[in-house]
Structures are given as C-alpha cells and as structure tokens.
Amino acid sequence: MNSLSFSASAKSENFVGRDFVFTAINNFLYRYPKGYFTIVGVPGSGKSAILAQLVRQNPDIIYYNAQIPGKNRVEEFLTDICTQLISKFQSLLNSENLDFDNYDSSVFSLLFQQISESLSPESKLIIIIDGLDAINLEHQAIGTNLFYLPRYLPDQVYFIFARRPYKKSHSGLLIEAPSQVLDLSDFQRENREDVKLYIQRNLTPLPPFPAREWGKDSSPLLVGEGLGERFNENEDNFMYVQQVLKAFAEGFYDQPENINNIPPNLESYYQQHWAKMQGDGLSDFAVNVLRVLTAGEIQPMSALAISQVINGDVFDVMEVIEQWLEFLHEFREGKETKYQLYHHSFRLWLRGCLPDIVQVRE
Structure with missing residues (x-):
C-alpha cells in the first residue's frame, strides 16, 4: 500500500465542507425505503474522504475499500x-444459521435480509463501498453485478458507492431499487469553495480562519513563497492540494532543484494513473490522441475535433476516450460532448511522459 492509501479514519482527517453531498445523501435516505446512492468523481476529488467522514459520523455503517491491494476481488x-455484518448485528441474527463453510452471495443476501427484518423502524443498514471501479472482474461470472451486489433490496438496506467516471451503459450493475448518482463535476463552485476552505484551515491554524480573508498575507506559505503559483481560485482537486501543502510543510520546495517538481507521493499517484491508461500498451493512434489532450493550454475538445487534428476516425477516437473516462472531465455544450484531462498538474506531468513513448516506439 503506498503513502496515498489511507484507512477511513485517516482519510477523514482535516475534513472540511462537502455539505451538498451529505444533504443529497440524507435526502435520499429519507425519501426512499432502500436503495443505491453513487458518488462519481475524478481522481483526487475527495470521494474517499466523504465516505470516510460518513463512517466516522455513523460507526454502525459497514465500510469496505476496494482500492486497498488484495481487496478488489469478490471473495475478499x-x-x-x-464478517462485519455478523459482528455488528449479531443480536439481530438467527444464531442457529451463522455457521457457514464459506461466505458467498447467498450468505450475503441472507444476512442483510435477516437484519432488515429485525431493524427498528427508524434504523437503517448502510453499506459503503469505496473504489467500485477498482473491482477485479476476472474473479466473478460474466454478466453478474459488481461484487455480486443484489438486484433487489429489502427495506431499510442502502448501499453508498464512490467510483470514478464511467460509461453509463457499462455501470456493471443491474438493479431494481431506487438509485441516485451524484456527480461531483456538477458542483464546480461548491468544490472550489471547499478546497479554498481546506487550504485556509491547513495554512492558518490561528486564529480561526473565518476571521481572515482569502489571499491575505496571513501565513508564511501564502502568495509570494510559491503556493500562489500552484493554487488559484479555480483549484478543485483535493489530492493535489493536500500533497502540495504537505510538501511545503516538509520543506520539499525549499530545495531549488524541486521548485518546478511535484511531490514524490503525487508523482507516484500519477504513475498509477499512467500505468492504468497504458494497459498492455498504447497504439500509435492512442498516443496521438494523448498528444492532443496534453498539448499546451488545451481547452476541452470533442472527439470530432480531436479526430480532425490527428486526421483519424472519430469512432476510433471515442473508443480510446472511453478507455480513459475515469481520468477525464466531460463537458456538455448543447448536443456536443467535450473532454479534458481531469487536472492541469496531471496533464503537464503526462505530457512529460510522451517523449519516452516516442523513443521506445522508434
């Protein structure tokens, strides 16, 4: 596990804001007798921290992180x-039926059915799964729900997921229950305000930040000593902000040779993205698409526009883009959909990887 993998409690440390997400979740739990709620967001947008905060506030929630190495298989x-269900709700279960040779999907369904039938009217069974996109599908039957999640739910049972952007027709879930998807990209203003709040709290421990104004020279790490070049009013990526703040605090940017570099932990994070984007290897066509996506101060572009730049087939461009959706922002302008790599820092770092590809392929 690398240094960017945290437990639920660690991920909720220094948590700020996200009120719009909690309001949406609470409204869903209040409105429906059961159901599936999904938080969608690009890497570093704070999905895991949101779920960790939910667990911190509600200790009876069942929590599972599929992003942890070894935890992305259905058997695990x-x-x-x-095991968690039996431990937390043992008093509600039929003790005569708890001796299982192994835990499979039928046992899973049996347990939450028994729990549902025994819950008090005001109680809920909530199961959180972080990193739904990390699931290894090679270890379960083709056409089944991710992690064999149930198509039907008994009353008072809810699942809350976090996952990266995905093609809606490839959700991996066939369900017959109330459902709602909250896409963090639809709340750009709220995301920026929460990031701003996070920066202020971590830069200025005294006095309470509401007494200060954003941008004032109230901290030794503010504009003039390097942060202003990395953060701006449109910053909305928590992972980037967290790692840059940590690097400043640890003196990483005190070294002249590091002034234009990103922190090592953030680079490791990007390398994970890059490895996943490459898969078993990139075609020349995919490399050309990536060149467009990383070029200059590139604005969001449609698949058609990209195809025209590289003189390729628009359907081939779309096929490449769909493989990289979790690393892209998707913008809709009328009937047109445009794409952009999810964060400027990742785009700049990724551009630096391209010459190595050219060298290898030549």
Missing part, C-alpha cells in the same frame, strides 16, 4: 462484509 469482499 464477501468474506469481509459478511
């Missing part, structure tokens, strides 16, 4: 979740 999921 079922064993872990069933």
Whole structure:
C-alpha cells in the first residue's frame, strides 16, 4: 500500500465542507425505503474522504475499500462484509444459521435480509463501498453485478458507492431499487469553495480562519513563497492540494532543484494513473490522441475535433476516450460532448511522459 492509501479514519482527517453531498445523501435516505446512492468523481476529488467522514459520523455503517491491494476481488469482499455484518448485528441474527463453510452471495443476501427484518423502524443498514471501479472482474461470472451486489433490496438496506467516471451503459450493475448518482463535476463552485476552505484551515491554524480573508498575507506559505503559483481560485482537486501543502510543510520546495517538481507521493499517484491508461500498451493512434489532450493550454475538445487534428476516425477516437473516462472531465455544450484531462498538474506531468513513448516506439 503506498503513502496515498489511507484507512477511513485517516482519510477523514482535516475534513472540511462537502455539505451538498451529505444533504443529497440524507435526502435520499429519507425519501426512499432502500436503495443505491453513487458518488462519481475524478481522481483526487475527495470521494474517499466523504465516505470516510460518513463512517466516522455513523460507526454502525459497514465500510469496505476496494482500492486497498488484495481487496478488489469478490471473495475478499464477501468474506469481509459478511464478517462485519455478523459482528455488528449479531443480536439481530438467527444464531442457529451463522455457521457457514464459506461466505458467498447467498450468505450475503441472507444476512442483510435477516437484519432488515429485525431493524427498528427508524434504523437503517448502510453499506459503503469505496473504489467500485477498482473491482477485479476476472474473479466473478460474466454478466453478474459488481461484487455480486443484489438486484433487489429489502427495506431499510442502502448501499453508498464512490467510483470514478464511467460509461453509463457499462455501470456493471443491474438493479431494481431506487438509485441516485451524484456527480461531483456538477458542483464546480461548491468544490472550489471547499478546497479554498481546506487550504485556509491547513495554512492558518490561528486564529480561526473565518476571521481572515482569502489571499491575505496571513501565513508564511501564502502568495509570494510559491503556493500562489500552484493554487488559484479555480483549484478543485483535493489530492493535489493536500500533497502540495504537505510538501511545503516538509520543506520539499525549499530545495531549488524541486521548485518546478511535484511531490514524490503525487508523482507516484500519477504513475498509477499512467500505468492504468497504458494497459498492455498504447497504439500509435492512442498516443496521438494523448498528444492532443496534453498539448499546451488545451481547452476541452470533442472527439470530432480531436479526430480532425490527428486526421483519424472519430469512432476510433471515442473508443480510446472511453478507455480513459475515469481520468477525464466531460463537458456538455448543447448536443456536443467535450473532454479534458481531469487536472492541469496531471496533464503537464503526462505530457512529460510522451517523449519516452516516442523513443521506445522508434
């Protein structure tokens, strides 16, 4: 596990804002007797911290993180979740039926059915899964729900997910229950305000930040000593902000040779993205698409516009883009959909990887 993988409690440390997300979740839980709620966001947008804060506030929630190495297989999921259910709700279960040879999907369904039938009217069984996109599908039957999640839910049972952007026709879930998707990209203003709040709290421990004005020279790490060049009023990526603040605090940017570099932990994070984007190897066509997406101060572009730049087929461009959706922002302008790499820092870092590809392929 690398230094960017945290437990639920660690991920909620220094948590700020996200009121619009909690309001949406609470409204869903109040409105529907059961259901699936999904938080969608690009890497570093704060999905994991939101779920960790939910767990921190509600200790009876069942929590599972599929992003942890070794935890993305269905066998691990079922064993872990069933064990948690038995431990937390043992008083509600039929003790005569708890001796299982192994934990499979039928045991999973049996447990939350029994719990549902025994819950008090005001109680809820909430199961959180972080990193739904990390699931390894090679270890479950083709055409089944991710982690064999149930198509039907008994009353008072809710699932809350976090996952990166995905093609809606490839959600991996067939469900017959109330559902709602909250896409963090639809709340750009709220995201920026929460990031601003996070920066202020971490830069200015005294006095309470509401007494200060954004941009005032109230901290030794503000504009004039390097942060102003990295953060601006449109910053909305928590992972980037967190790692840059940490690097400043640890003196990383005190070294002249590091002034234009990103912190090592952030680079490791980007390398994970890059490895996933490459898969078993990139075609020349995919490299050309990536050149367009990383070029200069590139604005969001449609698949058609990209195809015209590289003189390629628009359907081939779309096929490449769909493979990279989790790393892209998607913008809709009328009937047109445009794409842009999810964060400027990642785009600049990725551009630096391209010459190595050219060298290898030549």
